Amino acid sequence: MEPGSEPQLDSSQETETLVKRLAGPSSGKAGLALDQTEINRIIAEASKGSKFYDNEKRKDKELTERINRIKKEKDESMRGVDIRKVEAAVDQLLVQLEAQRDLSQIIVHVDMDAFFASVELLYNPELAGKPFGVGRGVLTTASYEARKYGVRSGMPGFIAKKLCPDLILVSNNFSRYAEMSAKVMNVFRRYDSNMCPAGSDEAYLNITEYSVMHGLTAEACVQEMRKAVHAETQLSVSAGIAPNKNKPNGQFQIPFDSASIKAFMHHLSIRKVPGIGRVNERLLESIGIKTCGDIYTHRVVISVMDKRFGLKFLLQTHLGIASNIVEPHLREERKSIGAERTFSSLGDKEKVLQKLQEIAAELEKDMSRNGWTGRTVTLKYKLDTYQVFTRAKTFDRYVFTKEELYLVSPLAACVQYYYE
DNA sequence: GCGGATCAC
DNA sequence: TATGGTGATCCGC
Known part of the structure; x- marks a missing residue:
């Protein structure tokens, strides 16, 4: 490598990942925004020169270096590996995991739509149709109109204002959210007394028993439950119905058969998988994995570097197999x-x-x-x-x-x- | 057991 | 001018 050519390459690569990082963890999650590249540029521009920017730059550089080390480690680990043999072993493991697939439970993941913003709308109907953000300093949520401009939860108010100059900012009213959350959770509980809340606006339910007892299809149950939530709280809720807890994207029921599930997973971005955040997305991307389908293509590398990437977890993800156990967190299980x-x-x-x-x-x-x-x-x-x-x-x-x-x-x- | 990192919400 | 709070888990010492 010529001295002088490497730093250039590094710095341009660094800029791209840094600009994406500055946009925050929830950027580009929902495809509501018009032009994510332009939005990311505005965010980076507004951040430039701040200590926050410098720190993000430092972390991005450290991550890039870590990835380069892992790439080297990969090359060394792959030397002399009998690829056919490893493939056969992984394929054998896939057969075992597939045999353990359980399609008997109906798991529903429910998620309130723009929860805090929707509650604020109930108290202030003037906000209807307007772009607004909830929270001072850092936003806890944004209305759908604001999201079109790229405004997201976790974004500081002054940057949100740059993206959307007409943005209205309202303060959090946490006691209101807690009250509405309790009401909503009580509706969910009627469909699964053992349901598991995940934060104030989300929950997992196992509606297998309810649907059998009432002679209803899963879709009919969920339809009824969503109507009940809306009738009792004026809030809307989205739901994903699947044989396990990995929710489909949006409001959707996935067919309960292995082939459909695998087809659904095939093009799903690895970033959508719970547990794969911004860092693991980049680590996996560095070995060529962007979608859950790519996991199979690169199974030998994953297997050889099992300790770093977690072979079993990724194979289960590829197959669309995840826990289907729903239970509330017990008080005794609290760790901190x-x-x-x-x-x-x-x-x-x-x-x-x-x-x-x-x-x-x-x-x-x-x-x-x-x-x-x-x-x-x-x-x-x-x-x-x-x-x-x-x-x-x-x-x-x-x-x-x-x-x-x-x-x-x-x-x-x-x-x-x-x-x- | 400690400290750094990562992740979800 | 200016970038949150709470709780969990994993890895490498």
């Missing part, structure tokens, strides 16, 4: 509880310690309300460069008071360290 806050500026050490005490007090309140406790206390702190650090300490006894959380924890020591 926390509180965090972002400050625009925090002042001196005394101010920082005071804020830490306030957060510890808030956490104590949350913990005592439900009788939660734990042995490991973790401090997470973010610098104004957006770099995030954690420091944790495990005690030989359970802690729960704010004094313990604050004083007995490593928090104070870390802040001390940062200031000295």
Whole structure:
């Protein structure tokens, strides 16, 4: 490689991935926007020069380097591999996985349409038909009119305004959302008493029993349930019906047979698979995988690098096989509880310690309300460069008071360290 | 057990 | 001018 030619290549490649990264994790998810390339350019332009931009650039560079290391690792791992033999072994595993496919359960994934925005519309009908975003600082959701401009949840308000100058911004009203969420969840529960909420606006249901008991098809059940939600809350809900929890895209029932499911998966972007985020999308793309169909094509590489890519998971994804067990999270299964806050500026050490005490007090309140406790206390702190650090300490006894959380924890020591 | 990363919502 | 909060999991020490 000529000195001078490589950096050029790197920097142009870096720009493309960086511009995409800056657009945020939920960009390009729904194809509502007119011109995603132009939108991404505007976002990148608005971000340029900020510390946030610099941090994203740093992370993008680190990821690119990681990918280059993995590519090298791949070349080394593939040397001397008996491709036919590995293919045969993987194909054998596919046969085994296919034999375990269970089409007996009717799983429904329900998702409220633009939930927070829809609730705001109920309280303020003036907003109907207008582009608006919910949330100050960072948006929690955007109306469909705003989405046409590329406005997305997780996007800072000032960038959303650049994309859509007429955008109206309204504040979050979390108590309203909680109230409406409870109403909606109660409707869902009538169709599956064991349904599993996934956040405030989503849930998984197993309606097998309900449809048998009422002599209804899955589609009829879901139709009825969606009508009930709308009648009781004026909110609309989309649903995907499948033999497992990997929802089809949008409102849709997939036929309950192996061939149809595999055909559906074939062109599905790997990014749609739960658990494959922006990073894994790039890692998989680097070995030629963009769709779930590509998994089969590249099965030998995945198999040889099983530890990095997870062969079994990807083969199941290729086949469209996923968990079909729906159960609510039990209280005892809770692993952690926390509180965090972002400050625009925090002042001196005394101010920082005071804020830490306030957060510890808030956490104590949350913990005592439900009788939660734990042995490991973790401090997470973010610098104004957006770099995030954690420091944790495990005690030989359970802690729960704010004094313990604050004083007995490593928090104070870390802040001390940062200031000295 | 610790710290960094990734992911979903 | 300016980019969130909560909880879970995995990997490599």
